[in-house]
Amino acid sequence: MKVLIVGAGKTLYFLCRSFTAKGYEVAIINRNRQECVQLARQLRALVICGDGSDIAILKQAGAMEADVVLAITPNDQDNLVICQLATVQFGVPRAVALANDPDNTEIFEKLGVSAFSTTHIVGSLIEQRAELEQIMNLLPVGEGRVNVTEIMLDADSPMAGKLMKDIALPENALVAVVIRDKKAIVPRGANDLQAGDRVVLITLPDNHGAVLKTFTGDLR
Numbered sequence: 001m002k003v004l005i006v007g008a009g010k011t012l013y014f015l016c017r018s019f020t021a022k023g024y025e026v027a028i029i030n031r032n033r034q035e036c037v038q039l040a041r042q043l044r045a046l047v048i049c050g051d052g053s054d055i056a057i058l059k060q061a062g063a064m065e066a067d068v069v070l071a072i073t074p075n076d077q078d079n080l081v082i083c084q085l086a087t088v089q090f091g092v093p094r095a096v097a098l099a100n101d102p103d104n105t106e107i108f109e110k111l112g113v114s115a116f117s118t119t120h121i122v123g124s125l126i127e128q129r130a131e132l133e134q135i136m137n138l139l140p141v142g143e144g145r146v147n148v149t150e151i152m153l154d155a156d157s158p159m160a161g162k163l164m165k166d167i168a169l170p171e172n173a174l175v176a177v178v179i180r181d182k183k184a185i186v187p188r189g190a191n192d193l194q195a196g197d198r199v200v201l202i203t204l205p206d207n208h209g210a211v212l213k214t215f216t217g218d219l220r
Contacts, residue, residue, distance in 0.1 A: 002025040002026075002027070002062065002066050003019050003026050003027070003068045003070065004026075004027045004062065004070070004092075005028050005029070005069075006029040006052030006072065007030070007052075007071070007098075008032055008035060008073065008074075012072065013039065013042070015070070016043050016045050017043060020045060027045060027046040027061045028061075029050060029051075029052040029057055029058070031050065031052075046062065052071065052082045053081045053085065058085060058089070063085075063089075063090040064091070066086070066090070066092050067092070067093055068094045069082065069083060069086040069092050069095040070096050071086075073098070075100075076097075076099055076101055076104045076108075079098055079099070080104075080108055080111065082097070083097045083114075084112075095113065095114065096116065097116075098118070099115045101117075145204070146203070147201075147205065147208050148176075148200065149200070149201045149212070150198055151201065151212070151216065152197075152198055152199075153196065153198075153199060153215065154195055154196075155195040157217070158214070159193045159199075159215050160193060160195045161192065161193070161194065161195075162192060162193055163190065163191070164188060164190070165189030165190065167193075169211065170211055171207065172203070173202070173204075174203075175200070175201060176201065177200040178193065178197050178199055178200075179197065179198040180194065199215065201215070
């Protein structure tokens, strides 16, 4: 897979390092010449110094062969333009833009550009972890459209001792895995839930709170 990243700073560096470690071919576009020199020395990646919203620079970085373009500059307008150019001019199958202003996420989506907001993601993590001590892990995926949550069932959980077939989950919710005594179980109707189980739930943002309430009781 070839990934083209347009941006700067530590986020760019760590993303690139992660992708190259997985064997991906990575190209970087960065406006800062000094930072480009450092990146070229530190990473196994093609580094282009220039403006990622310039068609010629995108072409030089190999946008026509890219499978994914990530635009993570501090400027939302640039990120939008970069993704639009990548898809329209170069036919990149997937382009994703960072919305530094979370209010721009919906605007980007309406314009046909996949977007994510770190503010939304971090805010969701903090909010959910603050609400329930039982929440052990929460990961928004699919650009925030799906939540994967791991919770610990305590003795007071309404679900402790129940069979899966007797649990009425809200629509678009799933118990994906139950971890018990360090063993993972993909539950079926005849499986039960016990206090101490770690339960991995898949939910949508709209029903996330209702599903957690089903497993933990009233939110406090």
